[in-house]
Amino acid sequence: MNQQLPPDAAAALAALAEVVYVSPDYEGVYAAICKTAVQVIPSCDHASISTLTAGGTLTPHGATDEYAEQIDGFESALRDGPCYDAIVTDSYQVDADLTVNPTWPELSRLVLAHTPVRGMIGYRVLVGPRKAGSLNLFSDTPGGFAGASADLGVVLASFASVALSAAAQNHRADTLLNGLHSNREIGKAIGLLMATHDLSEDAALDLLKRASQDLNRKLVDVAREVVDRHPNGA
Incomplete structure (x- = not known):
């Protein structure tokens, strides 16, 4: 050839x-x-x-x-x-x-x-x-x-x-990056809830999960809203 x-x-x-x-x-x-x-x-x-x-x-x-x-x-x-x-x-x-x-x-x-x-x-x-x-x-x-x-x-x-x-490979990389970003959002929301409401880490996560289920929304979306609405979230 x-x-x-x-x-x-x-x-x-x-x-x-x-x-x-x-x-x-x-x-x-x-x-x-x-x-x-x-x-x-x-x-x-x-x-x-x-x-x-x-x-x-x-x-x-x-x-x-x-x-x-x-x-x-x-x-x-x-x-x-x-x-x-x-x-x-x-x-x-x-x-x-x-x-x-x-x-x-x-x-x-x-x-x-x-x-x-x-x-x-x-x-x-x-x-x-x-x-x-x-x-x-x-x-x-x-x-x-x-x-x-x-x-x-x-x-x-x-x-x-x-x-x-x-x-x-790029798709897998995008998935990993999205997952990392989601975890950061969830972690930030947990930290804000712990500081604001004097909750333990597990209790803050449970609160996010219950809100996610009650609102029928993804956990990361609820976490992002918590961060966005909190005055110290930025």
């Missing part, structure tokens, strides 16, 4: 990296990856990322249009196709021309009947050691997914795995 990326592809991947680090939510990353696939991979007209549930249902993410979502739906119903095979194998799955001896006959029949797609590729996408799903590329041109397109798809799929790993 040629390791030298075309300038446009390199620029698109650089832009995608910015999306990952500026807005590291999964759905945003899925959408950015699929949009990039259509932009940089020759003959790629539609793209999606699918994840496979324990029950065997495919869930599409970031689909560029209704055709990508529709084909994901066909694969989910049939439990067969390049996405399914890519998730359980170590290599990408391709049928460059659905009109000639299709690899997945029933899926191809539905795709040819209901969409303009004439070629499909599925690449396994990973988050760390865990299988996350498949990057699915679709072409309206029979035979459009030649060697260069398939090779560039491999690069994008590898980048997608890195991007999703980054999103997962």
Whole structure:
């Protein structure tokens, strides 16, 4: 495989990296990856990322249009196709021309009947050691997914795995930071209640918990209000 990326592809991947680090939510990353696939991979007209549930249902993410979502739906119903095979194998799955001896006959029949797609590729996408799903590329041109397109798809799929790993790590970091912030708010409220009402730490926490239950609000929200309304809370 040629390791030298075309300038446009390199620029698109650089832009995608910015999306990952500026807005590291999964759905945003899925959408950015699929949009990039259509932009940089020759003959790629539609793209999606699918994840496979324990029950065997495919869930599409970031689909560029209704055709990508529709084909994901066909694969989910049939439990067969390049996405399914890519998730359980170590290599990408391709049928460059659905009109000639299709690899997945029933899926191809539905795709040819209901969409303009004439070629499909599925690449396994990973988050760390865990299988996350498949990057699915679709072409309206029979035979459009030649060697260069398939090779560039491999690069994008590898980048997608890195991007999703980054999103997962950032999500965990956000969760930890939010938890730390919440704990600080609760601790500050407990301290104020202890000082104001001469309560023990346990009694102050119990008071916050009862208020949270009575008001049907999160403990941290009640704590934040205690802090905000207290003259010495700042």
